[in-house]
Amino acid sequence: MLLKVGSTGDDVVKLQIKLGVDPIGKFGPKTEAAVKGWQTAHGLTPDGIVGDATWAKLFAPVVETPIAPVIVAPVATIEPIKGFKLDKLKGHIPQNVIDQIPDTASKFGITNNLRLAHFLAQCGHESGGFRAVSENLNYSAKGLCGIFRKYFPSVTIALQYERKPEKIANKVYASRMGNGPESSGDGYKFRGRGYIQLTGKDNYSLFDATVPESILDMPDLVASKYPLASAAFFFKRNNLWAICDRGATADVVTAVTKRVNGGTIGLADRQKHFTEYYKLLS
Secondary structure: OOEOOOOEOHHHHHHHHHHOOOOOOEOOHHHHHHHHHHHHHOOOOOOOOEOHHHHHHHOOOOOOOOOOOOOOOOOOOOOOOOOOOHHHHEOOEOHHHHHHHHHHHHHHOOOOHHHHHHHHHHHHHHOOOOOOOEOOOOOOHHHHHHHOOOOOOOHHHHHOOOOOHHHHHHHHOOOOOOOOOHHHOHHHHOOOEOOOOEOOHHHHHHHHOOOOOOOOOOOOHHHHOOHHHHHHHHHHHOOHHHHHOOOOOHHHHHHHHHHHHOOOOOHHHHHHHHHHHHHHHO
16 A cells, blocks of 8 residues: 555545545645644654555544443533633634624533533534535535445446535435435535534524524525534534533543544544633633
């Protein structure tokens, strides 16, 4: 196994999917940078080349450790804070995000600095530094075959959808998560939005009950007005606060990451920002 700048093929696509890089099947500078970052975070020489050692570590089987029930929460004695020192976050996260925190915190149970630091670290990573508020579905045919192989089993089918985000969303999200069939347009209407992407009509319907506007009629509000609130809704609905309350250790950041991401992609970046935000807020 040897992948480096200039390499092409299915293994490169698999690598790019794993690293969160656009799976175009060609190993270029962006893929090289992502490999170096991953190697640094995992104690390997950051040469940007994927040899046998890097490949084996990248795709080693992940053994999920069940999250044990909390009998006595470690922070049970911490009093809910009366106000966050949000001015300390200035220059570290965008002001428009800071402005959303007070209302979001009061509605969705962000009661202390520990929860807020865990929450912001995950939101920041998932949204590329609080920049992405809507799902990017502008995939090439090769990317579709790699990421959504179930829906695009051949390049011939994928080419009909290549670089057509609306058509892609309507196909891959059809008839699930409360969405209607592909022809209904629900897949695109209720595509991922917000800092931790709210997806599917069922989830939009549940979030709709927490805000005054009709989210089902105006789903773009999730991206434009409620990107942070929709993410906090996800945390509350999935009981992530109970995990956050276990403390400020790397193990807790990992457990929160697994619940948010389904794996540990980007763990080093999430850990870095959690440490940064928690120090600032505390």
